[in-house]
Amino acid sequence: LDALAEQRRARGLAATSVAWGPWADGGMAGDEQAEAHLRRRGLPAMAPDTAIAALQRAMDLDETTVVVADVDWQRFAPAFTLARPSALLAGLPEARTALAAAGDGADTAGTAEGTAPSRTAGLAALPDAERHRVLLDLVRAEAARALGHPDLAAVASDRSFKDLGFDSLTSVELRNRLNGATGLRLPATLVFDHPNAEALAAFLSAEVSGHAPAALPATGPAPAGPAGPGAPDEPIAIVAMGCR
Structure with a gap:
């Protein structure tokens, strides 16, 4: 869809490709277990009315590709950047605030x-x-x-x-x-x-x-994967691919 939208834009035609976060009430998440898993990762399901309103706002932005999601940045950002920093999140003020708060919380x-x-x-x-x-x-x-x-x-x-x-x-x-x-x-x-x-x-x-730990046998690899204080003023993130 992103490629199609880019092609249409190049021809001077209207097109916006939306990458959606999970919807509530039987939406894209599919079931309660999937919704709970995504919520723990910082991606709670959007109410349909909220998602439709966000779609209108996304269309008003006149961007070619956007992401629309309800993001709990305090949970999502620290986990997503645990293995390595993210250039994508570095461009988002809400994510930077959440990461700074997570660092402060670790210290205090x-x-x-x-x-x-x-x-x-x-x-x-x-x-x-x-x-x-x-x-x-x-x-x-x-x-x-x-x-x-x-x-x-x-x-x-x-x-x-x-x-x-x-x-x-x-x-x-x-x-x-x-x-x-x-x-x-x-x-x-x-x-x-x-x-x-x-x-x-x-x-x-x-x-x-203050003593060095005794050597212990390794039992398996560490977990891998990507996967925080007040909620952001804007609960639904509408992010263009250039983080605008």
Whole structure:
């Protein structure tokens, strides 16, 4: 469709190709499970009335190719750029704001005056074996919550995060949860670098205590894939391919 629209424009004819985000009420997403998956990734389904109104606005822009979607930038942008920066999102003010906020949140989660140092110090004061056990239970519990499981029993300590179902979005969620719970400032690539709960707990224990972690056997590759504070003033994004 994009090529057809470009061809018509080149001939002086009217054409606009619209790449749609998901629609609600039996629209393009198709079913509740698909809608829930997209919503978790920051792409909630648009109400049909909203989508039709957005279509009119898109037509008024007189662009050849546009994207129309309801985007939760706080969720979508950090996950989409987890593996590498995106030139597309760099051109969107809402995405830049969400990415900046996500970076600030990574640095300040759970860091009310005195809170983060006291949490870190409390963990550091534990005996090594107990600290590892506490952190392993913490990682498993927070991983279970990020995946929507009721308790940590769903997260085996030696099973890779990829096999458990982690993607870029849930990896960011787990990092943020552990930031707040431990008082540490953890990298966005945390789950990529430490691919199961056992390895991640060992890393956290070393960060808290200042000791290098013991070597652990690799159990599988880290998760791969693309996949945040106040909502943007304009809930529906209408983006031309040149990010105008």
